[in-house]
Amino acid sequence: MNISQDPVSASRILVIGANGYVGSNLVPALLRAGHHVKATSRNLSQLSKQVWHRHPNVSLHHLDLDGECAAALSELLHNIDIVYYLVHGMASGSAFYDYELAIARNVSNALSLSHVKRVIYLGATQPEGKSSPHLSARKATGNILRESNVQIIELRAGIIIGTGSAAFEVMRDVVSHLPAVIAPIWLTSQSSPIALETVIRYLGQMVTLSLDGSLVLEMKGPEVISYEQQMQRLARMINKRILIIKVPFLTPKMAASCLSIATSVPTPIAAALIEGLSHNLVSDTTDVSTLLPLPAIHFEAAVETALSSESDVVKNEIWGYDPDAISRWHKGYGYYPKQAGFSVDTDATAEQLWKNIQKVGGDEGYFFGDWLWVLRGYIDALFGGNALVKQHPSGDNLGVGDFIDSWKVIQCEPLKHLSLLFGMKAPGLGRLEFTIIDHGTHRTLDIRAWWHPAGFRGLLYWFAMMPAHLFIFKGMAIALAKKSGATEITPSPRQ
Incomplete structure (x- = not known):
């Protein structure tokens, strides 16, 4: 495998899903690095309210991947070097699996006719054996994008700790709002939570990293801990006491139905995440840190950063x-x-x-x-x-x-x-x-x-x-x- 860091030069980048949680944090990082960015969203009015929308090196574009979007995508891909694919369909409700695959096919078809050099796709850590619809859709999306024959660098992550991360906000709301939680036994499932800052740095450096062929890489935090342990450690940080009572009969679907009274995270997104959290999200896929070592940010440090920036x-x-x-x-x-x-x-x-x-x-x-x-x-x-x-x-x-x-x-x-x-x-x-x-x-x-x-x-x-x-x-x-x-x-x- 050929691995080297090219000298930093301005690339022409298309960010699909720039209005989302990761996209809205990635775009300013790309702009700081001197790149020229086309930022897309299906909600252009909301995109125009991002703090970076007036930057001279960014342009805003409406893009709805659901339906007839071939002409719009073809135009947006013209003269583009790098594409970031950051969209998901969890907010679409129960039909999100088919929705995610449909829009991935639209993008894959357009890429196959383009001169794009590389696509950087933010995927999800995959469990062993049976998976949830959300995690399965993330894996299938990567497979569909690879059908374009464009180089696809798929970076997978589990729980991201940062302001606006749905997995983190569900945890924060539950810990902050409830003195006791009746939870399913799978709350002991293991994962490697990673700081948003680290995710953005990995994504950003994929622009200039020299790699051969399409790759699937894992982004991991420095610790393997359960969701229950994350909740307990968060509670200590905000001076809360929380009692977690695990019961065997509470299914992910039952747990998700109760979330709307405990969290402000949109229910379809929270429900999809809960199903995913019922699996161990510890993967033996090649760790991106072996190619790009970055300073480790432990759970408490990531949470402190997230809590300090929530007023944004x-x-x-x-x-x-x-x-x-x-x-x-x-x-x-x-x-x-x-x-x-x-x-x-x-x-x-x-x-x-x-x-x-x-x-x-x-x-x-x-x-x-x-x-x-x-x-x-x-x-x-x-x-x-x-x-x-x-x-x-x-x-x-x-x-x-x-x-x-x-x-x-x-x-x-x-x-x-x-x-x-x-x-x-x-x-x-x-x-x-x-x-x-x-x-x-x-x-x-x-x-x-x-x-x-x-x-x-x-x-x-x-x-x-x-x-x-x-x-x-x-x-x-x-x-x-x-x-x-x-x-x-x-x-x-x-x-």
């Missing part, structure tokens, strides 16, 4: 870098937000929709169910809040920093988007968003609440409010469209 979730354009949002964030809040909302497609103009959105609150009210808003205001007042105080800026146009009742405007993009920081007394941090997407022939209006729960109390609050959310956001979207002169209103498939 509100230090971005999604929250408008708002000082009130940043000051109110607490490290005990759930990293992943809960959400509820409703979308409609309508023939109302963007101008008329925006004109009415700007009237929200104050004497105009909230378009629908005002009695519920008043009731919530009284509850807020009982806890010392000021939600009953009606206020609205004068004039026809809202701006960042304006106050609407107890809300604060943290983003305002005319004809497109309004984001309001939640100001009532409640266990967590949230925002309310009004979004208009103009398709030319029609507009999509979306009204949506996002909520980072403050521990278990914050999760209980969210679920207590869920019936009202489901009722009121649908009513608000339809009422706002009608108020804006719509003659056609249909539910949008975004829900």
Whole structure:
């Protein structure tokens, strides 16, 4: 095997899945190394809120791998040296296995017609014997990519310890929120958790490392420890005591069904991960450290780094870098937000929709169910809040920093988007968003609440409010469209 490190030179890189957990951390590392990056996501508006989106060496591109994407992929692959494939389909629910394989075939077909030199694929550590659907999909994806006849460097990892890692956030939420955990006996399954920093360094150095042929390499942390031991060690670090009671009859599916009340991690992702954690994730595949030795980062050091950077979730354009949002964030809040909302497609103009959105609150009210808003205001007042105080800026146009009742405007993009920081007394941090997407022939209006729960109390609050959310956001979207002169209103498939 030929192994050497080429002198660092600028490469033209395509990152597929740049908006994800690993991708959003990898792109800035590649930019710091001087590379030119095309970053893709199927949600371009969210991608444009990454802190690095204005870097002169990065360009942002919409890419939806599900469906007819051959032309878009072919164009994106033009003049590209290196491709990072970082997407997965766990958020797609029970059909994610077929979804992952389908999009992998789309990418593999496009690669076979390209001049790409190397693909770096982030896979998953494989257990011996029977596997979970999530882990099986990761392995099958690597096999499909290799059918392209492009060099595929597959780097496999088990549990990644870092801010936003779903496996880490599930563990953190469970340890932080629950004094006792009834867990399956397979919580003793072994793995080699690895620090996010180490993963990013390995991925980044694959650009210039000289290697012959396609390879499968394992990324491992310095210790082999069980998920139970990880939970206990995390608990000690945050000064928590947790009792873990293991029972033989609790299956991975049963455990996953209980997760939504203990963690803010999206349930489909958490459920897929739980099934994977029921296996020992210790592999004898060649360790990448034999080719690229890096300083060992032990579990506690990786956790410390993750916990210290969790406030970064509100230090971005999604929250408008708002000082009130940043000051109110607490490290005990759930990293992943809960959400509820409703979308409609309508023939109302963007101008008329925006004109009415700007009237929200104050004497105009909230378009629908005002009695519920008043009731919530009284509850807020009982806890010392000021939600009953009606206020609205004068004039026809809202701006960042304006106050609407107890809300604060943290983003305002005319004809497109309004984001309001939640100001009532409640266990967590949230925002309310009004979004208009103009398709030319029609507009999509979306009204949506996002909520980072403050521990278990914050999760209980969210679920207590869920019936009202489901009722009121649908009513608000339809009422706002009608108020804006719509003659056609249909539910949008975004829900």
